[in-house]
Amino acid sequence: MKHLKALILAVLCAAAAACGLIEVSAAAPAEGEARVVVVGGGLAGLVAAYELQNKGIAAHVLEAGDRWGGRVATVEYANGLRSEYGMHEIWDSNTLLAYVKKFNIPLSGPEEPYSSVVMNGKYYPYVQPSVDKFFATMFTPREIKDYRKWLKKAEELYDESEAKGLTPRLAEIQKLSFAQWVGSANLSPAVSEFIRMGVECEVATDWSSISAVYGLQQLSIFMHGSEQCRHVVGGNQKIVESFVDSLKGPKTRGALVTRIVRTKNADGGTEVVVHYKKDGVMRSLRAEKAVVAVPFHVLHAIQFEPGLTEDQWKAVDSLIPGMYTVVHFIIDAKAAEKLLVDGNIPFPVLTRGPLGVVYGFLEKPAASQTEMVFTLLVHGDYTRSYLESRDKTRQRLLAELDKIWLGFSGFVKETHFYGYHPAATPGWGPGRSPLDSLHASLRTENVGLYLAGDYIYSSHADGTVKSGQDVAGKIAKQLKSKP
Numbered sequence: 001m002k003h004l005k006a007l008i009l010a011v012l013c014a015a016a017a018a019c020g021l022i023e024v025s026a027a028a029p030a031e032g033e034a035r036v037v038v039v040g041g042g043l044a045g046l047v048a049a050y051e052l053q054n055k056g057i058a059a060h061v062l063e064a065g066d067r068w069g070g071r072v073a074t075v076e077y078a079n080g081l082r083s084e085y086g087m088h089e090i091w092d093s094n095t096l097l098a099y100v101k102k103f104n105i106p107l108s109g110p111e112e113p114y115s116s117v118v119m120n121g122k123y124y125p126y127v128q129p130s131v132d133k134f135f136a137t138m139f140t141p142r143e144i145k146d147y148r149k150w151l152k153k154a155e156e157l158y159d160e161s162e163a164k165g166l167t168p169r170l171a172e173i174q175k176l177s178f179a180q181w182v183g184s185a186n187l188s189p190a191v192s193e194f195i196r197m198g199v200e201c202e203v204a205t206d207w208s209s210i211s212a213v214y215g216l217q218q219l220s221i222f223m224h225g226s227e228q229c230r231h232v233v234g235g236n237q238k239i240v241e242s243f244v245d246s247l248k249g250p251k252t253r254g255a256l257v258t259r260i261v262r263t264k265n266a267d268g269g270t271e272v273v274v275h276y277k278k279d280g281v282m283r284s285l286r287a288e289k290a291v292v293a294v295p296f297h298v299l300h301a302i303q304f305e306p307g308l309t310e311d312q313w314k315a316v317d318s319l320i321p322g323m324y325t326v327v328h329f330i331i332d333a334k335a336a337e338k339l340l341v342d343g344n345i346p347f348p349v350l351t352r353g354p355l356g357v358v359y360g361f362l363e364k365p366a367a368s369q370t371e372m373v374f375t376l377l378v379h380g381d382y383t384r385s386y387l388e389s390r391d392k393t394r395q396r397l398l399a400e401l402d403k404i405w406l407g408f409s410g411f412v413k414e415t416h417f418y419g420y421h422p423a424a425t426p427g428w429g430p431g432r433s434p435l436d437s438l439h440a441s442l443r444t445e446n447v448g449l450y451l452a453g454d455y456i457y458s459s460h461a462d463g464t465v466k467s468g469q470d471v472a473g474k475i476a477k478q479l480k481s482k483p
């Protein structure tokens with residue numbers, strides 16, 4: 001029956017094309033139908049499908065993997081242990097927070113944005129009652145004053161970018177790398193190093209390879225009295241499950257999309273045929289619109305007919321990769337006591353070296369607990385070492401951890417690595433930022449095709465959610481206007 005329907009549709013399409021009613025009709029017969037097909041079941045795809053549903057438009061979500069959530073990912077180990085190997089923190093300004101609250105998902109925290117640091121080989125735990133007292137352990141009063149002054153200037157520029165976009169003044173700054181721009185402020189080496197650590201863990205690459213404007217955006221968590229961050233109790237997978245459970249429309253996992261063919265209809269609408277491989281069989285879905293919500297480097301793995309525009313490819317191809325590798329050590333819970341500082345949890349600890357962000361643990365172990373997960377977020381150049389044997393990398397990490405916490409390696413029972421190749425996040429190099437006109441091309445429809453994901457507005461979950469909401473709003477406006 002399904003095939004008969006598809007055949008009739010194909011014949012009708014061919015007839016319409018022959019009469020000049022549609023411009024292109026290269027589409028193969030489709031096996032299923034939907035109003036909208038969402039490609040990718042990560043955060044962007046799930047938000048887009050959820051918001052479309054809220055606007056009365058059902059979407060069919062196709063996910064290549066065997067699980068939902070993409071880079072929002074929690075792993076469970078034996079004895080009830082779990083940790084994140086994708087998104088970790090949800091900041092105050094993150095639009096995802098509103099969904100978490102709507103789904104009644106419990107949150108821990110809030111926690112301060114400033115973290116303990118290891119600077120020039122010295123460990124400065126942040127366990128003081130105020131950030132001023134913490135700063136006083138690292139900086140002179142003059143340095144604190146200079147940092148605050150610099151941050152105020154950064155705040156002004158960031159506010160300008162939010163209110164007015166890429167103004168002439170910001171366009172000038174965009175030409176510089178973040179390192180050059182901070183360098184021009186003549187801050188002390190200690191303050192510059194502190195700023196560098198704060199931004200590099202967010203952008204997952206060297207501060208000299210990103211533009212000053214992109215760096216500014218990433219520092220916004222420290223502005224306006226600073227934001228606070230929260231974690232989902234029970235793991236971020238709860239957010240993913242809540243979205244998936246709320247979606248009434250069809251959802252298919254193990255569906256690798258390889259080709260998307262779009263045509264314009266005579267009435268101004270569009271038709272989309274999405275081809276995907278499932279269980280070794282090529283299948284297809286016909287729809288009015290498609291949302292492609294895959295990582296930027298995966299766009300090249302999909303055949304778009306017609307292709308993305310020249311500007312769209314330029315915008316995608318000039319993104320730079322941010323690199324993360326997450327490491328989970330299963331450690332003896334007895335280690336916790338030795339790592340606390342005056343009974344306080346000192347994590348996260350920022351380092352500028354092989355360890356990256358030492359997330360450590362969020363909560364003290366319960367009295368009955370024998371093991372716990374100790375997490376690292378290795379970033380930037382140091383993830384390259386993961387091309388060598390895991391054992392060698394593990395030895396190096398443990399040696400580094402022993403330098404900060406003598407004897408730490410003796411508590412480690414298991415090690416698990418989670419890599420993201422060729423990129424974990426997108427980045428914008430000097431001369432580029434999400435505010436530029438090239439990037440705006442990614443936010444416009446291309447014959448029934450919309451793009452969503454963490455490279456549309458910013459490199460984090462906040463921009464991801466915004467992009468999902470944005471495409472759902474645009475599609476709903478178009479489809480609602482049709483009977």
Ligand SMILES: Cc1cc2nc3c(=O)[nH]c(=O)nc-3n(C[C@H](O)[C@H](O)[C@H](O)COP(=O)(O)OP(=O)(O)OC[C@H]3O[C@@H](n4cnc5c(N)ncnc54)[C@H](O)[C@@H]3O)c2cc1C
Pocket residue numbers: 039040041042043044045062063064065068069070071072085086087088089090091094255256257258293294295298301302324325326420424425452453454455459460461462464
């Ligand atoms: C280690 C790590 C830590 C992070 N920490 C934070 C943090 O603390 N705070 C924060 O805000 N953000 C963080 N982020 C960023 C955040 O996780 C991402 O911005 C967000 O999850 C991206 O969602 P997405 O939907 O755009 O992409 P993804 O989550 O990558 O989803 C894309 C989906 O598309 C699927 N797919 C790919 N190709 C195809 C195809 N051809 N056909 C069908 N499906 C396909 C993939 O399998 C995947 O499920 C972190 C990211 C990483 C990697």
